Every structure is written in C-alpha cells, then in structure tokens.
Amino acid sequence: MLELKNISWEIPDGDKILKGIDLEIPDGKMTVITGPNGGGKTSLAKIIAGLEVPNSGEILLDGENITDWDITKRAKNGIAYAFQQPVRFKGVTVRDLLNLAAERTLSEREICSVLGEVGLCARDYIERDVDASLSGGESKRIEIATVLSRENAKILVFDEPEAGIDLWSFTSLIDAFQKLKNESGKSLLVISHQERILEIADYIVVIADGNVRAFGEGKDVLPQLLKEEKESKCPLGKDKKGENN
Template structure:
C-alpha cells in the first residue's frame, strides 16, 4: 500500500503540490488525471523519488520512504516510466530488459516482452537503446522493461505519448495484462479516456490539489461532460 500524507512541493516560487493526501491500495489500477499544470507529473516524480517534497510523508507498506533515493525505492519495488524515455548508448535492448528483470532471462523471454508492446523482436533485440530509435520505439521498449521488472508499484507518465493509434489498443491490453498477471499496483498519468476507462480508481488533480477521487463511474461523467476544447484535453508536462 502507498500512502501520501500532506505532500507539498514548490518550485520557482510557485506551489505545485498542496497538502496531497492519497492512499493507493495493493493491486489497484489508478489513473491520475486533470488539467495541464495541475501537478500530475510532479506528483509521480515525488512518489518515484526524483523530486523531494518540501513537506509531508510517503509511506510504502507502512514504511516511511520520504527520504529514500530513487535506487532505494526501486529496490523496494517502485518502477517509473518517463514521459520522455532515456537513451543508453552502448546498451542493447536485450541488455536493458535483462537488467530490468534482475535475472539472466533468455532471449526468447526478452523477445516476448517486446512482442507484447508491438515490436518485432528480431528487429530490436540486439539494437542499442540510442538516438537511432524513435520516441515511440523508445516508449515501447521502456514499457517492456517495466513489465520485466514486475514491481509492486509501477508509475507511467503519459505512456500514450508517441504511440500511434493502432498500437494504442495494444498498450491498453498490456496494462490490463500487467494488472491481472502481476497483481500489483499500477498508477498512470493520462488524459486518455480509454485508459481512464480501465481504472479501478480515478484521481483528479487540479491546481496542485486533489479535486476528486472515485471510481470511473463516479468521476468520468463529470470529466467528459466539460468542453472538449478546454486545456484539460491538451497533453503536456507540468
């Protein structure tokens, strides 16, 4: 279980998160959504340990991890997939998936992860994770590595970025399969209604605060009843 207690964070004189209180139960599929600039990506980075909050506590299975490094949180079972994946010169796709899994997995097993994210394994397994790969290819490879980790809490920051429409349905299938097979918590930052529709719980963050928490049946009618031309439906970082 993940618990956030009174989490606040400011940058450049602006308060981005304001006393966030949130509990994510085990094996829940949670989607964080809300207007651009509301603090969604910042909250994900706070949970992952990329950003240290100004105040508050982060508890994982009852243990205070507020001051833990990214590495310590990863060892405790927290994974984070960036909106813009990192490149690794000199590291092959097979190397990256093997490293993520924490064991010497077979080439066939690594290829299976790639196939699940819509990549032809034989074309990618020995390629370097460098600038020769497109943003969409990197995104899928990163999702494959996160799948290989099988951690208790996985965070995705707008995983649909750079994914074409045909692959998007596969992406939805991947998330559902992860949730069913690993029985761990998945937290996704997204504006996409199709991702919101498979959530157990939807959390709406606006102006650095939690505006609403509930099931998709409780939250979605209000979200998608607003004007589709407003900033809410335009993707971006915050």
C-alpha cells in the same frame, strides 16, 4: 499500500505546484491520475518515484516512511517508474536493458513476450542499441517494456505512456495494462488524459491546481469528467487554449 500524506512541493522560484496532497493508492489496482495542464500530475509521479523530494509531507510504502529514499532504493523496494522522456544509452542493447531491469538474464521467449506487449517485434529490436537511432515512440515503448520486466516491482508508475506511440501500439498498450491489472496483482499508477486508459481504470484521481479535486472508482468519476469535458468543450488533459500538459 502507498500513502501520500500532506505532500507539498514547490519549484525554486517559489511557485507551489503541490499543495498538501493526501492520497492512498490501493494495492493490486489500476489507478489513473488525470487533470488539467499544470495541475501537478507529473510532479506527483516524480515525487513517488524519488526523482523529486517534497518540501513537506510523508510518503509511506506498506507503512514504512520512504520520503527520504532515493530512486534507486525505491526501485529495489518495488517502485518502478517509466520516464515520460526515455533515457537513451549508447552501447547498451535492448536485450541488455531488459536484463538489467529484470535483474536476471531473460530467455528469448520472455524478451519476445515483453516487447510484444508494447507492440515491438523482438526480432527487429532485441540487439539494437538504445540510442539516438531509435525514434521517440520506439524509445518510449522500450522504456515501458523495462518496467513490465521488473519482477520485484509492486507499484508500476507510468507517466503519460501513450506519448509518442502510434495507434496500433497504443491498442497493444491498453491490452498490456488490462492483462497486468487482471493477472499480475501489482499496483498500476498511470498519469494520463487518454479516455481509453481512463475507461479501464479501477480508480481515478483528478489533480487540479496542486490539489486532489476528485478520487473514486473509475465508473463513478469518469462519467463526471466526460460531462465536464462536453460542457467546457475542452479535451481531457488540455486547457482552454489547447495546450498539452
């Protein structure tokens, strides 16, 4: 289990983004973190992954304090993170990247399967370089595929996985999440305001103004979110000016 205890974090100018977050991420379940813009969702994901260090509080993985671990050590111990803006690598093929993520040589069949789960035809991508020749959506899907290929991962963290993905690929992504949460036994932690992703969540966490505003089973939390959205006429994940998070 992943536990966050009194996590606070502020940016250099002193603006506090997270204000004492207490949260337990259930094992083997799909937990979606949602909420209004600027509430701290992505900051929390980066702190879990080890990209940022909290100013105070503790992060526990299966009871062990990992607060001071960097992203590499966390990855080796089972936390996999898909960047919101994927990194590109000149001279590294999709095959190379998936093999690095899996820490072994994947078979053609395995590569085809993991790329298919994110809506990519392996025949067209397996030998392509992960560089600027890829569109933003293609890079995003390949980034997600690297997380899916991580066999040792216990917690899969996805930061707005729907960003830059077309409708057909988004449907494939929903199917991949459904399969993962039903068959893998891994914990999925997804940052998203997409209703279709919220609909398949086992648990939903609402982060607003740096605090946990709500936490519970998806079937209980989502109806309340949709009611609030309807009353405010403000789509999930947008403020009243319509600005994206």
